[in-house]
Amino acid sequence: MLKFTLQILAPSNHGRRRFLSVLESAAHSQIQAPVSEFPKKFKLLSLPKCKNISQLRKLHCELIVNGLISELSTANKILHAYTLHKDLESSYALFCDVNVKNSYFWSVMIGGFARAGEFLSCCRVFRDYVRSGDLPDDYTLPVVIKICRNFMDLGMGRLLHCFVFKCGFCCNTFVAAALMDMYAKCKVIGDAGRVFDEMPERDLVSWTVMIGAYTECGNPEEGLELFDRMREGGIVPDKIVMVNVVNASAKLGSMHKARVVDEYVKVMGFSLDVILGTAMIDMYAKCGSLELAREKFDGMRERNVVSWSAMIAAYGYHGEGREALDLFGMMLGNGVLPNNITFVSLLHACSHSGLVDKGLEIFSLMQDKYGVRPDVKHFTCVVDLFGRSGKLERALSLIEDMNIEKDAGLWAALIGACRIHGDVELAEKAATSLLELQPQNAGHYILLSNIYAKAGRWKEVAKVRELMTRQRIKKIPGWTWIEVDNKIHKFGVGDHTHVQSREIYEQLKQLREKLELAGYVPDTNFVLHDIDDELKLDILHTHSEKLAIAFGLIATPEGTPIRITKNLRVCGDCHTFIKFVSDHEKVTCCS
DNA sequence: ATAGGGTTAG
Numbered sequence: 077m078l079k080f081t082l083q084i085l086a087p088s089n090h091g092r093r094r095f096l097s098v099l100e101s102a103a104h105s106q107i108q109a110p111v112s113e114f115p116k117k118f119k120l121l122s123l124p125k126c127k128n129i130s131q132l133r134k135l136h137c138e139l140i141v142n143g144l145i146s147e148l149s150t151a152n153k154i155l156h157a158y159t160l161h162k163d164l165e166s167s168y169a170l171f172c173d174v175n176v177k178n179s180y181f182w183s184v185m186i187g188g189f190a191r192a193g194e195f196l197s198c199c200r201v202f203r204d205y206v207r208s209g210d211l212p213d214d215y216t217l218p219v220v221i222k223i224c225r226n227f228m229d230l231g232m233g234r235l236l237h238c239f240v241f242k243c244g245f246c247c248n249t250f251v252a253a254a255l256m257d258m259y260a261k262c263k264v265i266g267d268a269g270r271v272f273d274e275m276p277e278r279d280l281v282s283w284t285v286m287i288g289a290y291t292e293c294g295n296p297e298e299g300l301e302l303f304d305r306m307r308e309g310g311i312v313p314d315k316i317v318m319v320n321v322v323n324a325s326a327k328l329g330s331m332h333k334a335r336v337v338d339e340y341v342k343v344m345g346f347s348l349d350v351i352l353g354t355a356m357i358d359m360y361a362k363c364g365s366l367e368l369a370r371e372k373f374d375g376m377r378e379r380n381v382v383s384w385s386a387m388i389a390a391y392g393y394h395g396e397g398r399e400a401l402d403l404f405g406m407m408l409g410n411g412v413l414p415n416n417i418t419f420v421s422l423l424h425a426c427s428h429s430g431l432v433d434k435g436l437e438i439f440s441l442m443q444d445k446y447g448v449r450p451d452v453k454h455f456t457c458v459v460d461l462f463g464r465s466g467k468l469e470r471a472l473s474l475i476e477d478m479n480i481e482k483d484a485g486l487w488a489a490l491i492g493a494c495r496i497h498g499d500v501e502l503a504e505k506a507a508t509s510l511l512e513l514q515p516q517n518a519g520h521y522i523l524l525s526n527i528y529a530k531a532g533r534w535k536e537v538a539k540v541r542e543l544m545t546r547q548r549i550k551k552i553p554g555w556t557w558i559e560v561d562n563k564i565h566k567f568g569v570g571d572h573t574h575v576q577s578r579e580i581y582e583q584l585k586q587l588r589e590k591l592e593l594a595g596y597v598p599d600t601n602f603v604l605h606d607i608d609d610e611l612k613l614d615i616l617h618t619h620s621e622k623l624a625i626a627f628g629l630i631a632t633p634e635g636t637p638i639r640i641t642k643n644l645r646v647c648g649d650c651h652t653f654i655k656f657v658s659d660h661e662k663v664t665c666c667s
Numbered sequence: 668a669t670a671g672g673g674t675t676a677g
Contacts, residue, residue, distance in 0.1 A: 152668065183669045218670045253671035284672040319673040354674040385675040392676095420676045453677060485677065 129161045136166075148174070152181055159188025164197070171201075177208075183215040190219045198223060212236075214245045218254035225258040233258045237271075247276055253285045260289030268293075278309075284317040287324065296324035300333065315346050319355045326359035329641045332562040334363040348376055354383040361390030364639050381415050389421035397429025416448050423457030427464055435461040456486045463493020468502055484513045488520070495527050503527045518544070518551045519644065526648065554644040556620035560631045567623040569615065574623075576630065581618075584626040588617060591656045599649040621650045625657060 136154050139145040145154070151174050158167035171177075171185045182205045189198035202220050206212060212220065217240060224233035237255055245251045252275050259268035268289045275282060283306040290299030303321050307313065313321075318341055325333040338356065346352065353376040360369035373379070373387045384407040391400035404422055407414065414422075419442045426435030439458055442448045455478050462471035471490055475482065487510035494503035507524045514520060521544050528536040544551075556567050565574065574580060588596075600612040621640055628638040646654070 149668075156669070180669050187669065213670095215670045222671080248670090250671040255671095257672070279671095281672045286672095288672070314672095316673045323674085349673095351674045356674095358675070380674085382675045387675090389675060415675090417676050424676075456677090483677095 129163055132157050132161060132163075133166070136170075145170075148176070148178065148181070152184065155181065155188075156184045159184060159191065162192050164188060164192055164194060168197075179210060179213050179215065182210070183213070183219070186216050187219050190223060195223050195226065211243055212239060214248045214251055217245060217248075218250045221251070221254035221258050225254070225261045228262050230258075230262040230264065233262065237267075246271075246274065249275070249277070249279050249282055253281050256282070256285045256289055260285070260292045263293055265289060265293035265295065278311075280306075280311055280314060280317060283311060284320055287317065288320040291320065291324040291327050294327075296327040299324040300328070313344065315349070315352055318344075318346060319352050322352070322355040322359045326355070326362040329363055329557070330559055330564060331363040331365065331639070332559055334359050334365075334368075348372070350376070350378050350380050350383060353379075354386050357383065357386045357390060361386070361394070366390060366394045366396070379410075379412070381412055381418060384410075384412055385415070385418040385421050388418060388425065392421050392425030392428060395428055397425045397431045397434070400425035400429075401431070401434060414442075414446060414448075416451065416454070419446075419448055420453050420457060423454060423461065427457055427461040430465060432461055432465045432467075450480075452480055452483050452486055455480070456489045459486060459489045460493070463489060464496065466497050468493055468497060468499055472502065482509070484510055484517070484520075487513070488523075491520075491523055491527070495523060495530070498527070498531060500527055500531050500533065515547065516549060518549050521549060522551065523645075530648075552644065554620050554642065556624040557641040558624040558628050558638070560628065565624070565627060567620040567627070569620050570618040571620065571623055574627065576627065579630055580623055580626045583630050584617065584622060587626060587629070587657070591653070594656060594659070596653060596656045599652065616649055619647060619650050621646060622653060625654065629657075 145151055155167050155170050167188055186198055186201050221236050240246050240251055252271050255271045256268040272286045287299040287302050321337055325337050356372040357369045369390045388400045388403050422438050423435055459471045487506045490506040491503050510520050521540050525537050525540040558565050598616055624640045
């Protein structure tokens with residue numbers, strides 16, 4: 077890819093024209109694009125005398141009257157000051173007045189628009205800059221690359237990357253960090269890694285971005301390894317890199333890691349500010365401890381909407397809908413205004429605790445009292461709310477009546493409800509829409525197949541399987557993790573790679589015999605393959621979650637809660653199996 | 668003189 081675009085950007089006029097036209101179309105296409113929030117980073121004013129905008133205007137006037145504004149360095153300072161005060165109108169007017177601009181001048185203007193979230197204007201100024209005959213420099217490039225990140229515009233990002241190469245800026249840590257971040261947001265971790273590997277020198281920010289990139293792209297383990305490597309290389313962590321490490325641990329779901337990271341933050345003497353504290357709440361909640369999450373929440377000196385929402389979400393996915401609602405009440409009592417995400421978390425909490433009426437109440441309250449326009453995620457929660465409680469028709473009519481774009485998650489929620497309540501016809505309808513949106517997602521086919529299987533519709537099961545084969549859709553391998561003695565043990569289906577494999581299978585066999593006596597009947601409907609029943613049983617009995625649980629029983633003392641983590645949905649048979657194990661063995665908690 | 672990294676859902 078890189079080579080290809082490099083050719084386009086070869087030092088020919090064609091390359092340059094192509095580059096400009098892409099920039100131009102990017103600028104135009106961004107008229108419709110959503111303006112996401114830009115980090116607010118306020119630096120000290122470069123003109124210390126001007127504490128506020130009126131002082132600045134006065135100074136600007138004085139300079140004009142005295143004929144001093146034509147001095148480029150003076151104009152630069154005023155321009156910068158205007159952008160810091162977010163008075164882009166004045167800064168742009170001044171910018172246009174200056175005929176001979178230097179690169180600093182362009183940079184300040186481009187950065188000013190970027191900081192204010194005025195991406196269209198930012199792109200246009202950047203385009204004019206390139207057109208003026210100057211090549212983008214190492215100061216403007218990070219700003220523009222960041223715009224590509226915010227718009228997830230990978231094409232434009234790659235083009236800029238080629239520019240970086242061509243102009244020899246790839247050794248600049250600012251440029252490289254912006255590139256890595258852009259690639260990570262666009263989910264191409266390989267390219268982010270390549271930029272990182274090629275850097276001759278890396279600073280704290282380079283490492284931070286790369287750690288965050290791994291987490292963003294679903295590989296938190298690698299991110300945490302990188303953190304260790306960073307420290308081995310003698311780089312001293314700061315709070316921001318710790319936030320990234322906390323996020324990685326959250327995604328990993330490892331309670332041991334969570335505690336180690338928490339301890340490390342304490343040892344380093346980092347105080348919990350709003351962001352680090354909130355990240356901690358999220359980490360503990362996702363690693364399975366609602367109590368520790370709440371402890372962090374209670375211990376925070378300052379909390380904002382995000383902190384409250386994180387704690388509400390935590391109660392939600394632990395099935396504590398009432399607690400989530402109580403906390404929401406407390407949040408309002410503290411004068412904190414909820415945002416759209418707070419409501420997603422609340423609705424989610426209600427649907428997972430069967431609080432249908434409360435959920436609907438929240439859905440109205442959100443719109444009527446807080447003026448939050450429901451987006452597709454809110455609708456998905458309400459569909460789930462109706463769906464789980466068996467109100468499939470209401471779920472469907474809600475979907476039919478909504479006038480915003482429907483996404484895969486929405487249809488998946490409806491199918492999920494159909495699965496619970498065995499509504500094959502509606503499931504088919506929803507599946508048509510779902511597969512149209514995501515024809516390559518194996519999970520959707522499997523869900524549909526399971527619904528057919530549950531209804532005994534074997535012909536249709538075969539049809540789904542055939543469809544998958546024809547389109548070369550492969551099932552994503554399922555994995556289950558379990559943490560024992562601070563070590564993560566990972567199992568796949570029929571896995572024999574574990575050192576205690578022999579004991580695990582022996583334990584599983586005994587367990588199965590015991591549970592079958594207690595009434596457990598294996599349900600081979602959840603095996604998708606077209607094979608004979610005995611083989612089906614073999615596969616079913618060695619599902620990764622069963623192996624992990626068997627190992628958990630062997631490796632932990634009596635009475636220890638067993639906590640397993642999966643990448644895919646638990647199959648129906650394993651669900652039943654786990655319930656039996658809970659009744660007859662130790663407490664099993666599944667996440 | 669100007670530039671890069673941080674929190675909640677999905």
